[in-house]
Amino acid sequence: MLPLSPSSLLLSVGSIGFQVQLPDEGWRAALAPLYREFPLHGDPEWRVTVQDAPDLDPAAARWIGHEGSITRFRTAQYAGWIDLARGQALTQCRELASAPAALESALAYICMQSLPRTRQSLLLHAAGIRWRGLGLVVSGPAGAGKTTVARLAQGHGELFNDEMVMVDLAGPQPQLLSTPFVGPTTPPELARRSNRRTPASALLLLAHAPTFELLPLSPAEATLELLRTNLAAVERTASAAAWLAAVERLAQVLPIYRLRFRPTVELWEFLAGALNLLAVEAPCAS
Amino acid sequence: MLQRPIHTSNVASRVYGADAVIISPDEGMVRMLNPTATRIWQLADGSRSVEEIAAALTEEYEVERDQAQQAVAILLGELTEKGLIAWIDA
Numbered sequence: 001m002l003p004l005s006p007s008s009l010l011l012s013v014g015s016i017g018f019q020v021q022l023p024d025e026g027w028r029a030a031l032a033p034l035y036r037e038f039p040l041h042g043d044p045e046w047r048v049t050v051q052d053a054p055d056l057d058p059a060a061a062r063w064i065g066h067e068g069s070i071t072r073f074r075t076a077q078y079a080g081w082i083d084l085a086r087g088q089a090l091t092q093c094r095e096l097a098s099a100p101a102a103l104e105s106a107l108a109y110i111c112m113q114s115l116p117r118t119r120q121s122l123l124l125h126a127a128g129i130r131w132r133g134l135g136l137v138v139s140g141p142a143g144a145g146k147t148t149v150a151r152l153a154q155g156h157g158e159l160f161n162d163e164m165v166m167v168d169l170a171g172p173q174p175q176l177l178s179t180p181f182v183g184p185t186t187p188p189e190l191a192r193r194s195n196r197r198t199p200a201s202a203l204l205l206l207a208h209a210p211t212f213e214l215l216p217l218s219p220a221e222a223t224l225e226l227l228r229t230n231l232a233a234v235e236r237t238a239s240a241a242a243w244l245a246a247v248e249r250l251a252q253v254l255p256i257y258r259l260r261f262r263p264t265v266e267l268w269e270f271l272a273g274a275l276n277l278l279a280v281e282a283p284c285a286s
Numbered sequence: 287m288l289q290r291p292i293h294t295s296n297v298a299s300r301v302y303g304a305d306a307v308i309i310s311p312d313e314g315m316v317r318m319l320n321p322t323a324t325r326i327w328q329l330a331d332g333s334r335s336v337e338e339i340a341a342a343l344t345e346e347y348e349v350e351r352d353q354a355q356q357a358v359a360i361l362l363g364e365l366t367e368k369g370l371i372a373w374i375d376a
Contacts, residue, residue, distance in 0.1 A: 220305035220318060227309070227316050234316075240298035240309040248300055 010040035013179060014111050014121055014166045019044035020103060023052045030096055031103070037195035038180050046087045046110060050103055053079075053092035066235060071109065078102035082109055104181045108164060111179075112233045116242035120170040122250060125229040126203075128165035128176050128196075131157030131268070134275070135176035135198040137165060137254075140206035141228050142185075148263045149206065150190050156268045160198075162190040167200055169249045176200040202255045202275060209260035212270040217258055219251035225258075288376040291339075291362050292332030297370050301328060308370060317370075322347070326361050332374055336362065 004010065007028045009020040017040045022028045027050070056079055064073045069085035077098040080091035089110065093102035108123065115121040126139035127146045131153065138149050150162040160176065163183030168175040180193040205217065205225045217225065226247060227234065234240035250256075261267050293299065299308040304321035306328070319327055325346065329339045340355035347354070365371040 218305070219302035220307055223300070223302065223307045224316065224318055227307075231314070231316075234298065234309045235311050235314075237296050237298050237309075237311050240311055244298055244300035244307065244309065248302065251302070 009035060010044060011035050011038045011107075011180075012040040012042075013038055013107055014115055014123065014168075014177065015119060016046065016111060016114060017042055017044035018046045018048050018107060018110075021047065021049045022099075023050065027052075027096055027099065031099060034100060034193055035180050037193065046089065048089045048091070048103065048106055048110075050099055051090065051092040052096075054094055056092060056094045058094065064232075064235075071235075073105070073109075075105075078105065080106060082106060084110075084113055100182065101184065108179070108181050109232060111166070112230070113236070113239050115166065116233070116246040117239065119168070120246065120249065121166055121168045122243070122246050123164060123166050123179070123233070124226065125163070126165050127162050128160030128178055129153045129157045130160065130176075130196070130198045132272070133198075134201035137167060137176055137200060137203040138206060138259075139203065139226065139229060144206040145208055145261065145263065146206065147185070147187065147190065149204075149261070149267070151187075152263065152265055152267055156265070158196070159190065159192060160194070160196045161192050162186045167203075167250060167254070169246060169253065172253075174200040174250070174253050200254055202257060203250070204257055204259040207258060207260050208262070210262060211260070212262065212267065212274070213258075213260040214271070214274040215258045215260075217256045219248060219256075222251055222256040223247050288335050289373040290332050290335050290376050291330040291366075291371045292374055293327075293330065294370055294372045299327065310368070310370060313369070315368075322357070323361055326358055327365075330362060330365075330371060335376060 007022045007025050011018045058076050060074050062075045071082045078093040082089040089106045091102040091106045093099050111123040126137045127150045129136045150159050153159050160178035163186050164179045164181040166177040176198050178196040182191045233243045296312050297310050306319040306324040308317045336358050340358045343354040344351050
């Protein structure tokens, strides 16, 4: 175990261990409570440095580029690089308030690239909900209704995360795992940084519609749909190959549906009937 | 010299049933091929010439040899232009 400085955090996300070096103990005191449910017990694989950089250009356009094993990124709030070969990353942010977004952006990118290659897992842009003992992965492009369904889940199920979840495909039963990643568009009342895990039961790809409908998707259709919201996972050829293999495994072990829905709580009544029915019919609902 | 088509090293692909999904990170493009194109993509693995791919198609589909050869040549030509197929010496 490496000696830990008083301004460091040790985190475990998706079983990937991170040592996060912060500018000082004040930053650590501010950030540590956010991630207290994701402690690392063991040696980190990754060293991520967060730097205070008040001079970052606030008008900078969002940008990402790759050269060899290094990915560089920049937004109006933070900028940095990730070296996938060396297991190191640096992210600079203009102020402490933007540090969670800066850190989580780097960690999410690392998970997205590494999990399919090293853990038979996927990080997906999706909400995760435990409902009636079922682990639902709810995905779709911006505006498709992830946040709407997350809101509708209140009082009906437990929201794991509104923005990003992991699906662990290593065992015979896929597992839905929460993450500490809160997205820029996540409403405060839906922000979650809780560490939860439950067997995954279905992946629902959302579309707004005047009525409710649940349609099984072929693996190819599901792959294309997931690519619409997870392009960052396939920006490198080696990562793309591993991601496609993981999605193929996902489609083998988890029923994937197109869910057309209208934003009312009748959704849960509809799903109760439709999932029970389709669970019998779906060939991959093992 | 006779050449054989092969997937370029800068693409990742997967065949799900009869449909291939091809990701080209350099272009930032994702493509899905129809079942016939998927079969040609599968056969273009560097071990067969255009003629041999066309011959395989005539055994699997109700199609004349000339017609199959033309379809294979057109598709592989398009995929070559897009940087998805390279050619190696037989």
